[in-house]
Amino acid sequence: MMDNFCISIMVATGIFFVSVLLFLIKIIVSLKRKMLYLNELTQKDELTQAYTRRYFLEILEYHLRLLHRYHNSSAVLMIDVDDFKQINDTHGHLFGDEVLVHIVNECNLKLREGDVLARFGGDEFILLCPLIDREDIFVVIEKIQDALRTYQNIPISISVGVCLFSHSLSAEAIVQCADRELYEAKEKGKNRIECVMP
Structure with missing residues (x-):
């Protein structure tokens, strides 16, 4: 009789510990998913899905350490x-948002593997093109400009400032x-590229 009672207590205790363990695993998995989601929120711009300014600067710092080698x-x-x-005022902010998303999508189609595009703020974007020379950077920019000439019959142009280092x-x-x-x-008339190698 005592053996059956001990076995029952051991089984009940085992079931309890397994239940607690499964509950803890469920909490850990849920927290991990939330952490991944929050991490993605800090890395990606919600509207355009381009990287955020903060994350871009982290990538640039890392790239500079590699470039030094x-x-x-x-x-x-x-x-x-x-x-x-003017696009926002004429066509509305929702259309302006569509233009920004279009720009990111078109840029991503034209960029090389390893290039990093981020939304810097408002209608400004920042792009890191690793291991590229002056001639090739102009090829990349011209591809982007050609892809962005119009969106839904609305002319789009970009101005670009390049720091080649x-x-x-x-x-x-x-x-x-x-x-x-x-x-x-911008000062020289927009729809232009200005490039310097400091």
């Missing part, structure tokens, strides 16, 4: 949609350099 040139491009405010600048200095070149492109 291999001594090749790379480029960072600041891309701005010309007259985007081959030595150890800081990520901040490279982004500022590309931003200055973008400003120059």
Whole structure:
């Protein structure tokens, strides 16, 4: 009788521990899924699904550490949609959002494997093109410009500032350099490319 009672207690205890273990596994899996989701939210722009500015800067920092070893040139491009405010004002913000998504989709089709596109803010994007020279960067930009000429019969143009670098600048200095070149492109009439190698 005592043996049956002990066996019953052992079975009940075993079932209890298995139930607790399964419950804990369920909680851990749920937390892991939530962590992955939150991680993706910090890496991807919700609207365009391009990388976020913050994540781009992390990638650029990592790339700079690698570039220091291999001594090749790379480029960072600041891309701005010309007259985007006018597009929003004329066609509405939902249409403007569609234009931004279209730009990211078209860019992703034209970029090389390893290129990294991020939404920098508003209608500005930033692009890292690793291991590229001046001539090839213009080929990449022209492909993007050609793909973006119109969206639903609305003319679209972009201005691009390029910082081509081959030595150890800081990520901040490279982004500022590309931003200055973008400003120059805008000042000189838009729908232009300005490029510098500091």
